[in-house]
Amino acid sequence: MVKLKTAFFCQICGAKSPKWLGKCPSCQNWNTFVEEVIESSNNKKGSATPWDTSHKKSTKAVAKKLYDVENSKEQRYITPDDELNRTLGGGIVQGALILIGGEPGIGKSTLMLQLALQMNELKVLYVSGEESERQVRMRAERIPYKNEDLYILPETNIENIFVQIAELQPDMVIVDSVQTLHSMHIESAPGSITQVRECATQFMRYSKEQGVPVFLIGHITKDGSIAGPKVLEHMVDTVLQFEGDRHHAYRILRTSKNRFGSASEIGIYEMRSEGLRQVSNPSEVLLSDYDENFSGIAIATILEGIRPMLIETQALVSTAVYATAQRSSTGFDLRRLNMLLAVLERRCGFRIGQKDVFLNITGGLRIEDPAADLGVVCAILSSLNDIPLPKKAVFCAEVGLSGEIRSISRLEQRLLEVEKMGFEEIYVAKHNLKGVNLKKNPLKIHAFNKLEEVVAHLFG
Numbered sequence: 001m002v003k004l005k006t007a008f009f010c011q012i013c014g015a016k017s018p019k020w021l022g023k024c025p026s027c028q029n030w031n032t033f034v035e036e037v038i039e040s041s042n043n044k045k046g047s048a049t050p051w052d053t054s055h056k057k058s059t060k061a062v063a064k065k066l067y068d069v070e071n072s073k074e075q076r077y078i079t080p081d082d083e084l085n086r087t088l089g090g091g092i093v094q095g096a097l098i099l100i101g102g103e104p105g106i107g108k109s110t111l112m113l114q115l116a117l118q119m120n121e122l123k124v125l126y127v128s129g130e131e132s133e134r135q136v137r138m139r140a141e142r143i144p145y146k147n148e149d150l151y152i153l154p155e156t157n158i159e160n161i162f163v164q165i166a167e168l169q170p171d172m173v174i175v176d177s178v179q180t181l182h183s184m185h186i187e188s189a190p191g192s193i194t195q196v197r198e199c200a201t202q203f204m205r206y207s208k209e210q211g212v213p214v215f216l217i218g219h220i221t222k223d224g225s226i227a228g229p230k231v232l233e234h235m236v237d238t239v240l241q242f243e244g245d246r247h248h249a250y251r252i253l254r255t256s257k258n259r260f261g262s263a264s265e266i267g268i269y270e271m272r273s274e275g276l277r278q279v280s281n282p283s284e285v286l287l288s289d290y291d292e293n294f295s296g297i298a299i300a301t302i303l304e305g306i307r308p309m310l311i312e313t314q315a316l317v318s319t320a321v322y323a324t325a326q327r328s329s330t331g332f333d334l335r336r337l338n339m340l341l342a343v344l345e346r347r348c349g350f351r352i353g354q355k356d357v358f359l360n361i362t363g364g365l366r367i368e369d370p371a372a373d374l375g376v377v378c379a380i381l382s383s384l385n386d387i388p389l390p391k392k393a394v395f396c397a398e399v400g401l402s403g404e405i406r407s408i409s410r411l412e413q414r415l416l417e418v419e420k421m422g423f424e425e426i427y428v429a430k431h432n433l434k435g436v437n438l439k440k441n442p443l444k445i446h447a448f449n450k451l452e453e454v455v456a457h458l459f460g
Contacts, residue, residue: 005037008021010024013029013231034193036188036193037186037188037194074094074260076093077092077094077122078091079091081267083280086307089258089262089265095207095210096207096214096237096238096259096260097200097203097216097235097236098214098236098237098238099232099238099239099240100112100217100242101219101220102243103243103246104219106251107244107269107276109176109217110139110143111242113140117143117147119171120146120149122147122170122171123149123170124171124172124174125173125174126150126174127155127161127174128152128153128176129154129175132154133152142273144275156180156190157181157184158183158199159183162202173207173212173213173215174215174217177216177217178216178218179191179196179219204236218232236257238255239257239258240254241253241254241255241256245364248363250279250364251276252364254266264304264305265305266305268285270285283309283420283421286312286363286365293391294388295385295386296379296382296383297312297314297379297389298312298313298375298389299311299313299395300371300376300394300395301395302371310417310418310421310423311361311362311365313359314362315357315359315380316357317383318356319356320354320355320356321356326356327356328359330360331361331364332367332372332376337359340376340380340399341357344380344381347402347403347451348455352380355384359376370398371408373398373399374427375394377454378395378454387459394423394425394426396411396414397427397429397432399451404451405429405448407429408429411433415443423443425443426444427448429447430448431449432447433445
């Protein structure tokens with residue numbers, strides 16, 4: 001009779017325990033431990049993969065002085081996709097393990113297949129654990145790129161995958177998805193914490209030893225985090241989130257971790273029938289094109305990484321129907337919206353407590369830059385008073401709890417983007433103008449210290 005060895009694993013952080021625990025001692029979450037089979041008695045040690053040389057004679061690591069270590073710049077593959085190059089920090093690093101997550105149907109597989117077809121100078125292996133060869137071919141027919149050295153492997157057994165890798169010797173590997181893979185040496189079901197961790201570990205060792213970049217596509221949970229243990233995100237070099245609303249055409253590729261570049265960059269794509277189109281100038285697509293000037297609309301400038309963008313904020317203020325006023329926000333932090341409403345009521349004297357307030361950031365974006373505060377406040381006041389804001393005006397400042405207008409970073413970059421998009425005036429904090437050469441800038445700059453001054457200037 002085969003004896004199975006089991007253990008309990010936390011589904012959040014991957015902590016291991018020999019018995020069930022109600023509360024995880026590592027991440028402090030409750031009821032997250034699940035029993036999983038580790039290995040059977042007749043399969044205690046798995047065989048080495050074809051590329052694995054660790055079973056041969058190994059050498060012990062020796063400590064070195066920091067400045068005796070050779071400092072060479074990492075080698076990168078520059079892709080034809082400028083948006084992907086930006087999010088990865090300048091291209092795909094050889095030997096990097098990259099994890100990309102996103103909601104079902106958002107376009108992760110399309111993005112990776114499009115990348116594989118664009119890299120026509122490399123031999124690419126696309127491992128499909130969710131689709132058949134014909135399904136992948138049908139999607140490839142819609143994409144206007146061609147790579148003669150693209151190989152498709154519909155396989156979920158990781159040992160068989162590495163046999164094919166050893167034969168093909170690819171320059172890049174794409175796995176769709178890591179939750180569908182399984183190892184014969186582990187008795188757990190595919191997608192379990194043990195299987196995901198083991199398969200990711202095998203690909204990490206392969207990418208580092210062979211210098212081959214590997215892309216792992218991962219599922220996400222209901223709260224938007226990548227499914228599986230958190231140790232999966234710790235193992236990889238880069239974590240990308242592919243975001244967007246399926247009812248909108250635009251998608252955002254956001255970096256949440258990057259060992260080879262900035263972790264605050266984004267790339268913007270437009271989903272079309274022939275694949276994903278790069279959006280090189282996001283300000284053009286995020287701003288509505290209308291002739292009539294409406295109330296409740298303000299243009300703000302934000303930074304995503306080092307990239308300035310203009311966004312459109314839309315606000316609607318109406319009399320509350322129920323006893324408790326509604327507060328709804330799409331693309332903007334609801335807690336920050338409540339804070340700004342409290343500042344308006346306490347510092348500026350507007351009675352908004354019995355008003356319903358709805359806020360929307362157009363284009364499906366989710367913003368975190370506090371420089372959008374002034375634009376949000378002015379859009380709310382414009383809707384409350386039913387007075388349109390100046391059509392060629394942009395708002396760029398943070399609002400403090402005392403009603404002060406606070407300065408923001410990289411104002412000159414934002415001014416260049418505002419000027420490039422054809423706007424004529426901008427509202428900023430007075431302290432932000434120190435060191436800015438106003439003579440060379442054709443924009444009409446309005447600088448204020450307090451929110452009350454902005455309100456008096458715009459609405460009398």
